[in-house]
Amino acid sequence: QVQLQESGPGLVKPSQTLSLTCTVSTDSLSSGLYFWNWIRQPAGKGLEWIGRIYSTGSTNYNPSLKSRVTISIDASDQFSLNLRSVTAADTAVYYCARGQVSWMNVWGPGTAVTVAS
Amino acid sequence: YDLIQPPSVSVSPGQTASITCSGDELGEKYVSWFQQKPGQPPVLIIYQDRKRPSGIPERFSGSNSGSAATLTISGTQAMDEGDYYCQAWDATTAIFGGGTRLSVL
Numbered sequence A: 001q002v003q004l005q006e007s008g009p010g011l012v013k014p015s016q017t018l019s020l021t022c023t024v025s026t027d028s029l030s031s032g033l034y035f036w037n038w039i040r041q042p043a044g045k046g047l048e049w050i051g052r053i054y055s056t057g058s059t060n061y062n063p064s065l066k067s068r069v070t071i072s073i074d075a076s077d078q079f080s081l082n083l084r085s086v087t088a089a090d091t092a093v094y095y096c097a098r099g100q101v102s103w104m105n106v107w108g109p110g111t112a113v114t115v116a117s
Numbered sequence B: 001y002d003l004i005q006p007p008s009v010s011v012s013p014g015q016t017a018s019i020t021c022s023g024d025e026l027g028e029k030y031v032s033w034f035q036q037k038p039g040q041p042p043v044l045i046i047y048q049d050r051k052r053p054s055g056i057p058e059r060f061s062g063s064n065s066g067s068a069a070t071l072t073i074s075g076t077q078a079m080d081e082g083d084y085y086c087q088a089w090d091a092t093t094a095i096f097g098g099g100t101r102l103s104v105l
Helices: none
Strands: A004-007 A018-024 A035-041 A048-054 A059-061 A069-075 A078-083 A092-100 A103-107 A111-115 B008-011 B017-022 B032-036 B043-046 B060-065 B068-073 B082-090 B093-096 B100-104
Touching (some): A004 A092, A018 A035, A018 A092, A018 A111, A035 A069, A048 A069, A048 A078, A048 A092, A048 B093, A059 A069, A103 B043, B008 B017, B017 B082, B017 B100
Parallel strands (some): B008 B100
Antiparallel strands (some): A004 A018, A018 A078, A035 A048, A035 A092, A048 A059, A092 A111, B017 B068, B032 B082, B060 B068, B082 B093, B082 B100
């Protein structure tokens, strides 16, 4: 069973760029069967989808974040999230997840990111 | 596009719990449901309205018609306590409902 693991700094300063990596236990990023997502969840609040990337490099982003987000595939087993010009409102647990067809069925454990000076 | 869920639902052990998710013409879209327990990532429990992933108990079922999808938990157990989220796609954007806290009292 594939596993996903998020990694990156736990603390980011306001106005800087939040950068996270998701490592996939198999080199399935190249498979056209799946798409790869980033989702976040502020403490005590609900889930917010950030965006996704396909093996082709094609991306879709949440319109509310689109101007600040880039998702890219970095290696056969890693994809990344860059969120620019962060504020305290970007403090959240960030999850990566694998999707197929219309569902997201494999999630990483999540990584907590705090935006503070 | 918004998906609306009740903030909380309570159920007695052994009874049936129903959690609704409302959205404009939601019945025209596929809905997924996730269960989340404190400190853990969400777990997919229903996809394509009514399908259960391997390992998800049969007491979880889903339906979707008109403007509402429903997650039904039959014979609710204490272990089913947690937050439940519906999710659908609005074109190429994934939308999550606000979540429902299920209490088994």
